[in-house]
Amino acid sequence: MTAHALTDASILVGRSMRHITRSVDTIITVTITPIAMMLLFVYVLGGAIETGAGRYVDYLLPGILLITIASGIAYTAVRLFNDMSSGIFERFHSMPIARSSVLWAHVLTSLVSNGLSLAIVVLVALVMGFRSPAGLLAWLAVAGILALFTLALTWLAVLAALTAKTAEGATAFSYPLIFLPFISSAFVPTDSMPGPVRWFAENQPVTSIVNTIRDLLAGHPVDGDIWIALGWCVGILVVGYVLSMVAYRRKVAS
Amino acid sequence: MTTTGTDRPPAIQVKGLEKSYKDLQVLRGVDLDVAPGSIFALLGSNGAGKTTIVRILATLLRGDAGTATVNGFDLTTQAARVRESISLTGQFAAVDEVLTGRENLVLVARLRHLPNPGAVADDLLARFDLTDAGARRTATYSGGMRRRLDIAMSLIGSPSVVFLDEPTTGLDPQARNDMWRIVRELADDGTTVLLTTQYLEEAEKLADRIAILHGGRIIADGTLAEIKALVPPAEIEYVEKQPTLEDVFLAIVGSDTTKEIS
Numbered sequence: 284m285t286a287h288a289l290t291d292a293s294i295l296v297g298r299s300m301r302h303i304t305r306s307v308d309t310i311i312t313v314t315i316t317p318i319a320m321m322l323l324f325v326y327v328l329g330g331a332i333e334t335g336a337g338r339y340v341d342y343l344l345p346g347i348l349l350i351t352i353a354s355g356i357a358y359t360a361v362r363l364f365n366d367m368s369s370g371i372f373e374r375f376h377s378m379p380i381a382r383s384s385v386l387w388a389h390v391l392t393s394l395v396s397n398g399l400s401l402a403i404v405v406l407v408a409l410v411m412g413f414r415s416p417a418g419l420l421a422w423l424a425v426a427g428i429l430a431l432f433t434l435a436l437t438w439l440a441v442l443a444a445l446t447a448k449t450a451e452g453a454t455a456f457s458y459p460l461i462f463l464p465f466i467s468s469a470f471v472p473t474d475s476m477p478g479p480v481r482w483f484a485e486n487q488p489v490t491s492i493v494n495t496i497r498d499l500l501a502g503h504p505v506d507g508d509i510w511i512a513l514g515w516c517v518g519i520l521v522v523g524y525v526l527s528m529v530a531y532r533r534k535v536a537s
Numbered sequence: 538m539t540t541t542g543t544d545r546p547p548a549i550q551v552k553g554l555e556k557s558y559k560d561l562q563v564l565r566g567v568d569l570d571v572a573p574g575s576i577f578a579l580l581g582s583n584g585a586g587k588t589t590i591v592r593i594l595a596t597l598l599r600g601d602a603g604t605a606t607v608n609g610f611d612l613t614t615q616a617a618r619v620r621e622s623i624s625l626t627g628q629f630a631a632v633d634e635v636l637t638g639r640e641n642l643v644l645v646a647r648l649r650h651l652p653n654p655g656a657v658a659d660d661l662l663a664r665f666d667l668t669d670a671g672a673r674r675t676a677t678y679s680g681g682m683r684r685r686l687d688i689a690m691s692l693i694g695s696p697s698v699v700f701l702d703e704p705t706t707g708l709d710p711q712a713r714n715d716m717w718r719i720v721r722e723l724a725d726d727g728t729t730v731l732l733t734t735q736y737l738e739e740a741e742k743l744a745d746r747i748a749i750l751h752g753g754r755i756i757a758d759g760t761l762a763e764i765k766a767l768v769p770p771a772e773i774e775y776v777e778k779q780p781t782l783e784d785v786f787l788a789i790v791g792s793d794t795t796k797e798i799s
Contacts, residue, residue: 290650294648301636301640302635305635370629370631371632373597373625374627374631374690375648376596377623377624377625379617
């Protein structure tokens with residue numbers, strides 16, 4: 284049964300990956316906003332932003348990567364929502380396949396497609412002068428944190444898709460997530476912000492994740508931020524997963 | 538009319554099935570017996586609960602009370618075995634619009650773990666007059682073609698019980714006639730077909746047995762002749778036979794064309 288579940292899930296991942304490769308515009312739409320922001324901040328606004336020594340693109344990239352993920356998972360929600368409203372979800376559910384594989388296929392597709400988008404954004408950053416002294420281990424750690432963050436936000440996307448009434452509603456949840464990095468250490472250091480804003484910026488999930496990735500990419504030793512970052516990711520993941528499962532059970536066989 | 542199956546256990550057996558959505562009681566104790574290899578039509582107006590029965594039998598929904606077996610397997614305790622025995626074709630064609638017709642068939646064949654998915658797909662494309670359209674995305678298909686593909690996907694793995702929920706709603710007369718032919722062929726091959734319809738004519742032309750669902754209960758259940766006997770015999774009147782508009786339509790466009798241009 285579990286072996287079947289894996290085969291079924293991989294067949295279904297192949298299917299939804301085809302959705303992505305057949306509409307290349309989704310990859311472009313996902314990456315264009317973060318890339319445009321990166322260009323805007325590096326070449327227009329960045330000159331006036333004080334981040335200490337070092338290139339601004341190096342400072343900026345971690346936040347841009349999180350924005351890429353936040354805009355990518357909106358498409359995960361749309362794909363899942365479309366499946367449920369088109370009847371193909373019910374076809375799969377009335378077939379002798381592991382039911383969990385239907386949902387997991389969307390989750391795995393989200394991981395793969397976000398990985399592709401992130402690679403594109405990093406390539407553009409390299410062209411813009413981004414350099415990192417980080418070794419293989421540090422890069423693996425960065426990839427791990429980004430994957431965990433993607434997984435956490437993906438379950439929020441699943442929850443949104445399962446509870447939404449319209450496709451627009453299924454994506455609405457991602458807007459605040461895209462906006463969140465602006466009130467964090469992603470673009471400017473938090474110590475330039477006034478009291479309450481600074482307090483919010485320093486205690487929301489993005490800042491600890493951005494700081495951790497920035498340290499890893501700069502080849503600095505990571506401080507306690509990494510535990511806060513992992514705590515946030517795992518916390519969001521668990522809450523998103525549990526609520527998604529509740530919504531899923533309510534949706535099927537009620 | 539098939540009378541086989543009276544000695545075999547029923548392909549579908551439903552006893553005292555009840556289902557409510559919040560305060561709305563949709564099914565108030567439904568009893569059904571469908572003989573193997575027969576075509577059974579569930580007739581009822583919109584909102585009578587036909588789709589609810591089909592969704593429960595296809596394990597997509599759970600009933601509140603009552604028992605049901607499909608192909609001898611209990612719906613609640615042996616749901617996985619039920620899913621191996623059935624296929625469902627819902628009211629709206631459940632095809633993947635981004636994939637081509639052939640890819641849709643291959644996908645289902647792979648999910649059913651069949652040995653040669655490509656060959657299965659090509660066979661079905663030929664059988665349902667879709668070979669030429671097989672390489673096109675289904676988003677470009679006409680309503681009739683989508684329906685045919687939908688049914689073709691449902692037949693992969695040769696399920697012994699097929700549920701068709703309003704299979705001809707929204708189809709033009711030619712596509713509808715194609716669908717009727719497909720349903721008859723299925724039953725000829727020994728497949729049990731339970732179809733829902735709101736068209737009396739469809740039940741009359743296709744079904745071995747008809748059940749009328751009204752007010753959450755089956756109020757009549759029998760062969761066409763038995764159901765007709767429920768009302769007083771018809772008086773004989775002589776009227777001129779006028780061709781129906783449908784006869785005219787089919788005569789003009791030619792009813793033998795099954796291929797469509799979209």
